[in-house]
Amino acid sequence: MHYAFDEDQDTYAHEVRKFAVKTLAPHYQSDDKAAEFRRQLALDMAAMGLTGLRIPEEYGGQEATAVIAGIAAEEVGREDFNAGYLIINTALISDIIVRNATDEQKAAWLPGIASGETIPCICITEPGHGTDAASLELKATPSADATGWTLHGEKTSITLGMASDRAVVLARTGGPGARGVSAFWVDLHHPSVSRSAFDDLGSRAIGRASLHFDGTPVSRADLIGEEGAGFVSVMQGFDYSRAIIGLLCIGAAQASLDEAIQWARDREAFGAPIGTFQGVSFPLAEAATYLKGARHVCFEALWRKDTDQEHSAEAAMAKFWAPKLAADVIHQCLLTIGHIGYSSEHKVGQRLRDVIGLEIGDGTAQVSKLVISRNLLGRKYAP
Template sequence: MDFGLSAEQEAFRQEVRAFATARLAPHYRADDLAGSLRPSLAGELGAMGLTGLRAPERFGGQDADAVTTGLVAEEVSRADFNACYLVLNSALVTDILLAGATEEQLAGWLPPIASGEHVPALCLTEPGHGSDAAHLQLRAEPDGDGWRLFGEKTSISLGMYAHVGAVFARTGGEGARGVSAFMVDLSDPDPDLARSPLDDHGSRAIGRASLYFDGVRVGRDQLVGGEGEGFVSVMRGFDYSRAVIGLMCLGIASAALDDAFAYAREREAFGQPIGRFQGLAFPLVECATQLRAARHLCYEALALKDAGEDPAVPANMAKWWAPKLAADIVHQSLLTFGHAAWSTDNPQGQRLRDVIGLEIGDGTAQIAKLVVARHLLGRAYAP
């Protein structure tokens, strides 16, 4: 498979790297210490076209392919891992809308997401239903020509900032076919909606939250696709977004590894650069080798998506491997600095805290392996 970038893609990658280095990287630590993303961030990303990557041009988007979306995720996360959640959420919610929304709905929802005016959230996980999302319990009870939502969503990335949420609720019987998707306005104060921030080990700036729905009203014009089609739409989105998440993790790992190699050239011990010692150099070489292999796996999945083929196997392989590998690489990079990395002045500690979160979020390793096992073995022979 050819993973060569077009001249246009390479030019855009360089443009995004320059932007991320100048505008995002300086805020990475400060936003973590503040525990919040700066209010101007979504608009800055939107002005660069990075929150409208997957949206069609007629709605203010870039109409970018999946590979280009992966390139952006990798470059943004190299500079500011947490800023990349805005890129990721916007791309995933956009794809879900494109799969099921009407033209009129798209015209209302996509332009403000593409511009960065509206921060979107994916509201799927519940306290008792994370991996088992097909059996979620948040209820959509009929109310006139619409519904009222009752229940809780939790572990919602950007939940404290989101202006709009793709909320998955049970409109029918048990199982996946009873789940529908709604676009819910979260921007206006609503006495029937409450948010509660979560106190996290890492990615403290992204406003991960629980959302409580106590009769929030949604109309038929907020239903995405038909009743009972919500679970299918989000699963299709995950099939490629998991490869984007893989590149998001590998982007921060690349930054950590670059810093480690630079330090190995500069730091001297026993009268020579520490890179001269095999015990230090060889683990970094192993990290670089595996990082390159994982990148190829992620881009294979995205290239399959662009070709109209099923990306599920490489995307889910990437989802369980890339976050774990990235955590291992950042850890090894931290150890390369020795005592110097045990200070918060060094970014390696924050990188490690942040990247571990995506070993859990958007599908655990076990769920990703289950998907792959069912493809490779067949459902009758797999767990």
């Protein structure tokens, strides 16, 4: 068994960290205060190859492994958690397109994602359907000339919804259940699409939004894969992206832990560094231990993806454990740093607000545990 990155992976992690420190970190807090997504962020990340990680080289991407995408997410998460959403979205959506689209569609869609000119999002959640996504109601009505459909309905809680140019939209083209759902690549600048932003606790820079489709036209050229196969093709991608999410959260937690450790060295009380007191040092030791364990789970899921092995359970473990752990660790780091950490001038409070969002988004802990329990017990013996 080998528990270390190889030389190329180590070098890549180092380069991404340098980029994140220089280019991303200076905007982390100001973007949150502005509560607005900067288009330049996508271009900067594209120049570093971070928006084309899972895109084949022939379409302008890096054709990177899943492990490399995980490394990128963790390093970016250390410096600008919200910039990591671009890695999550572009990697997940690119993966869906690469697996299901035609060659003509790939050539038309993927280069813009890789270059940062097209910011994509994925539209699944609806006001009445979040976890039970197979019951979605947004309707794709066949057009009169049978050349396509029009979309009618609302999607909500859409990450990068205010900023995105295109979206993978799941819509009902057939009967009830998953087999009645198709996936479309939709132009969000069409006048029939309207958007409304959320005023969120954290991750304010990503522009979470509701999107309303009032007769939005889509053609057969916009259909991703086969009609009625959209739900399955899209959901398969989440097994991979959930481990990326875990590493993004771990990056933010590790940055906070590093700051708390330095604080425990520098701050003195009763004539000694506060790290000499067990009440301070032991929680930090526990945090380091748990983060190391969660990191291994995330990278095992990605390694399994790269080696074509089943990884649903490991991805689910990463998704429910890492965001919760990150919130717990960052909270403890804030307490360790004390009143300075409670100020909005310090990044630790913003990281805490931000990671909480991924305890909800892209699958709740309850759903992840359901996946794990079915893997452990077998479908017949599990909930």
